[in-house]
Amino acid sequence: MDTLSYKTISANKETAKKEWLLVDATDKPLGRLCSELASLLRGKHKPLYTPHADCGDNVVVINAEKVHLTGKKWDEKVYVRYTGYPGGQRFATPKEMMAKHPTAMIEMAVRGMLPKNRLGREVYRNLYVYAGTEHQQQAQQPKPYELKG
DSSP: OOGGGOOOOOOOTTTOOOOEEEEEOTTOBHHHHHHHHHHHHHTTTSTTOOTTSOOOOEEEEEOGGGOBOOTTHHHHOOEEEEOSSTTOEEEEOHHHHHHHOTTHHHHHHHHHHSOSSHHHHHHHTTEEEOSSSOOSOGGGOOEEOOOOO
16 A cells, blocks of 8 residues: 555645535524534535635625524623723614624624634635625625535
8 A cells, every 4th residue: 555645635725616605594593504604614514624724615695684593682682892982882682783784693603703813804704794685796606505404
Protein backbone atom coordinates (compact mmCIF):
# COMPACT_ATOMS: atom_id res chain seq x y z
CA MET A 1 0.00 0.00 0.00
CA ASP A 2 1.38 3.36 -1.01
CA THR A 3 1.05 5.72 1.94
CA LEU A 4 2.03 8.73 -0.14
CA SER A 5 -1.34 8.65 -1.88
CA TYR A 6 -3.13 9.53 1.38
CA LYS A 7 -2.71 13.26 1.64
CA THR A 8 -4.84 15.57 3.71
CA ILE A 9 -6.61 18.06 1.48
CA SER A 10 -7.41 21.49 2.91
CA ALA A 11 -9.83 23.76 1.11
CA ASN A 12 -8.88 27.37 0.59
CA LYS A 13 -10.53 30.38 -1.00
CA GLU A 14 -9.63 29.28 -4.53
CA THR A 15 -10.55 25.58 -4.25
CA ALA A 16 -13.77 25.97 -2.24
CA LYS A 17 -16.82 25.35 -4.41
CA LYS A 18 -19.26 27.92 -3.09
CA GLU A 19 -22.94 27.55 -3.99
CA TRP A 20 -25.97 29.77 -3.49
CA LEU A 21 -28.69 28.31 -1.28
CA LEU A 22 -32.23 29.59 -0.73
CA VAL A 23 -33.77 28.90 2.70
CA ASP A 24 -37.42 29.59 3.58
CA ALA A 25 -37.81 30.58 7.26
CA THR A 26 -41.59 30.15 7.38
CA ASP A 27 -42.67 28.57 10.71
CA LYS A 28 -39.12 27.46 11.58
CA PRO A 29 -37.94 27.82 15.21
CA LEU A 30 -35.44 30.68 15.39
CA GLY A 31 -32.60 28.87 17.16
CA ARG A 32 -32.76 25.70 15.07
CA LEU A 33 -32.94 27.72 11.86
CA CYS A 34 -29.99 29.91 12.78
CA SER A 35 -27.75 27.06 13.95
CA GLU A 36 -28.31 25.35 10.60
CA LEU A 37 -27.60 28.63 8.76
CA ALA A 38 -24.36 29.11 10.70
CA SER A 39 -23.30 25.57 9.78
CA LEU A 40 -24.06 26.21 6.09
CA LEU A 41 -22.13 29.49 6.17
CA ARG A 42 -19.08 27.79 7.72
CA GLY A 43 -19.23 24.88 5.23
CA LYS A 44 -19.53 22.14 7.84
CA HIS A 45 -21.89 20.18 5.59
CA LYS A 46 -19.17 19.70 2.95
CA PRO A 47 -16.60 16.90 2.87
CA LEU A 48 -13.77 19.42 2.37
CA TYR A 49 -14.59 21.48 5.47
CA THR A 50 -11.57 23.43 6.65
CA PRO A 51 -11.91 25.31 9.96
CA HIS A 52 -9.53 28.15 9.07
CA ALA A 53 -10.93 28.94 5.59
CA ASP A 54 -14.15 30.39 4.22
CA CYS A 55 -15.39 27.30 2.37
CA GLY A 56 -19.11 27.69 3.17
CA ASP A 57 -21.96 28.59 0.88
CA ASN A 58 -23.78 31.85 0.26
CA VAL A 59 -27.19 31.66 1.95
CA VAL A 60 -30.31 33.66 1.07
CA VAL A 61 -33.07 33.58 3.70
CA ILE A 62 -36.61 34.62 2.75
CA ASN A 63 -39.76 35.10 4.87
CA ALA A 64 -37.80 36.22 7.93
CA GLU A 65 -40.91 37.83 9.42
CA LYS A 66 -42.60 34.41 9.63
CA VAL A 67 -39.98 32.87 11.94
CA HIS A 68 -41.34 31.05 15.00
CA LEU A 69 -40.46 31.37 18.68
CA THR A 70 -41.52 28.72 21.20
CA GLY A 71 -43.06 29.27 24.63
CA LYS A 72 -43.51 32.81 25.94
CA LYS A 73 -40.41 34.18 24.20
CA TRP A 74 -42.38 36.69 22.13
CA ASP A 75 -43.14 38.61 25.35
CA GLU A 76 -40.46 37.56 27.86
CA LYS A 77 -37.22 37.40 25.84
CA VAL A 78 -35.24 40.65 25.94
CA TYR A 79 -32.72 41.99 23.43
CA VAL A 80 -30.29 44.40 25.11
CA ARG A 81 -28.13 46.98 23.37
CA TYR A 82 -26.06 49.88 24.60
CA THR A 83 -25.85 53.26 22.89
CA GLY A 84 -22.48 54.11 24.41
CA TYR A 85 -23.80 56.98 26.53
CA PRO A 86 -24.37 56.90 30.30
CA GLY A 87 -27.80 55.44 30.97
CA GLY A 88 -28.01 54.38 27.34
CA GLN A 89 -29.01 50.76 27.81
CA ARG A 90 -31.98 49.92 25.57
CA PHE A 91 -34.28 46.91 25.79
CA ALA A 92 -36.58 45.37 23.17
CA THR A 93 -38.81 42.30 23.02
CA PRO A 94 -38.99 40.11 19.91
CA LYS A 95 -42.40 41.62 19.07
CA GLU A 96 -40.87 45.11 19.00
CA MET A 97 -37.85 43.88 17.03
CA MET A 98 -40.09 42.16 14.46
CA ALA A 99 -42.23 45.28 14.04
CA LYS A 100 -39.22 47.57 13.60
CA HIS A 101 -36.68 45.40 11.74
CA PRO A 102 -37.94 41.88 10.85
CA THR A 103 -34.58 40.54 9.66
CA ALA A 104 -32.60 41.60 12.75
CA MET A 105 -33.47 38.58 14.93
CA ILE A 106 -32.08 36.09 12.40
CA GLU A 107 -29.03 38.23 11.67
CA MET A 108 -28.16 38.65 15.37
CA ALA A 109 -28.67 34.96 16.16
CA VAL A 110 -26.51 33.77 13.25
CA ARG A 111 -23.78 36.33 14.01
CA GLY A 112 -23.65 35.08 17.60
CA MET A 113 -23.13 31.49 16.37
CA LEU A 114 -20.16 32.33 14.13
CA PRO A 115 -16.54 32.68 15.31
CA LYS A 116 -15.64 36.00 16.91
CA ASN A 117 -12.67 36.78 14.64
CA ARG A 118 -11.96 38.03 11.12
CA LEU A 119 -13.05 34.71 9.60
CA GLY A 120 -16.42 35.01 11.33
CA ARG A 121 -16.86 38.54 10.02
CA GLU A 122 -15.97 37.40 6.49
CA VAL A 123 -18.32 34.42 6.63
CA TYR A 124 -21.17 36.60 7.93
CA ARG A 125 -21.01 38.64 4.72
CA ASN A 126 -22.31 35.56 2.84
CA LEU A 127 -25.71 35.77 4.58
CA TYR A 128 -28.60 37.64 2.94
CA VAL A 129 -31.85 37.92 4.94
CA TYR A 130 -35.11 39.27 3.49
CA ALA A 131 -38.43 39.85 5.26
CA GLY A 132 -40.63 38.79 2.32
CA THR A 133 -40.43 36.33 -0.54
CA GLU A 134 -38.66 38.73 -2.91
CA HIS A 135 -34.86 38.82 -2.88
CA GLN A 136 -32.13 40.48 -4.95
CA GLN A 137 -30.11 37.33 -5.72
CA GLN A 138 -32.18 35.95 -8.62
CA ALA A 139 -29.19 36.34 -10.95
CA GLN A 140 -27.18 33.86 -8.85
CA GLN A 141 -29.99 31.26 -9.19
CA PRO A 142 -29.92 29.98 -5.59
CA LYS A 143 -30.94 26.36 -5.11
CA PRO A 144 -33.78 25.75 -2.62
CA TYR A 145 -32.40 24.09 0.50
CA GLU A 146 -34.61 22.12 2.89
CA LEU A 147 -33.45 22.28 6.50
CA LYS A 148 -33.00 19.11 8.51
CA GLY A 149 -35.69 18.09 10.98
